[in-house]
Amino acid sequence: MRFITIQGPTASGKTALALKLAHALDTEIISADSRQVYRYMDIGTAKPTKQETQGIRHYLIDVVDPDESYSAGRFAEEAGAIVRRLNDEGKLPIVAGGTGFYIRALQNGLFESPDVDMALRIRLMAEAERDIEKVYQRLTEVDPKSAERIHRNDAKRVVRALEIFEQTGISMSEHWRRQQEENSCRSFDILILPEREALYERIDKRFNLMMNNGLLDEVKRLIEMGYKPDDPGMNAVGYRELVDWLENGGEIDAAIALAKQKSRNYAKRQTTWYRSVEFDLTLRDADINIYSVAEAAQEKLAT
């Protein structure tokens, strides 16, 4: 597999850069965004509009409904299939998006595992909520290596590790050990990382734009369609805060301020993630000579 990745915190300008690069390379774009996969959530997830895509084909946008769950595993599988197909057509696809975990899953692969058993997960999660210590204790018995790595309060990961053991009879750490490196993957990785102050300003401005573009109506429509605040897709920055305001009232300005704040928190987490990722090119902003980037990518990925 060969592809280009464009990564960066929210509102850094990934979409714009991806589009320019796609034109320059005559290729297509695969979105790596855990919220753009959801239908009907367009404004708040900053999906590119029809006008913006300008005929560039986009993948993995609008693939599930807000009450369905999506996953890194599914992304790795679906994106991988698209990359391989485009490679066969002689194209160098662009994987662009802010969900670093999805991109890592595509690049490094995940260990083999059965589909999530939702009933099991819900049961374990309920137990963890009642007594996390007890659930964590079980993990230390079943998979001490994972228990050492996972913090006792991190219920999601404690439960996930137990899930794996209960479903397969094999510990998560053992799955890791057996996981084979899938080194057939080569990518040219670009990071857009604005100065923090500039980024925070962009986040605030962009949220104002979303509000002007009808984000509140979008949220209302989702509720009218019957989607609930705790549906997988609805658990998204901006949506949560507006849903909460619609249900509980209060000052709309406070809800907006909170949504912006949550966006900044999110951007900070993304930035931390990127520190442990190696990139071929790091940009302050998306405003660069696209042809030199295209050339560098082709050069690195030429066989």
Added chain:
RNA sequence: GGCGGGAUAGCUCAGUUGGUAGAGCAGAGGCCUGAAAAGCCUUGUGUCCCCAGUUCAAGUCUGGGUCCUGCCA
């Protein structure tokens, strides 16, 4: 004008029978193998509104100010 309530970390507030202060959020740093826009960890010295008094000792008691705020006029 009268009668109450309040003034403590950037914000919202705790502070027991007086022993110079602590939570949540924010901020900063970090983790991350099928929920990842999620979840989790670490990090809290600030004229305790001001002045005077009581006391070995006052955020904590007393008196006087100042400023908010609720009700009645």
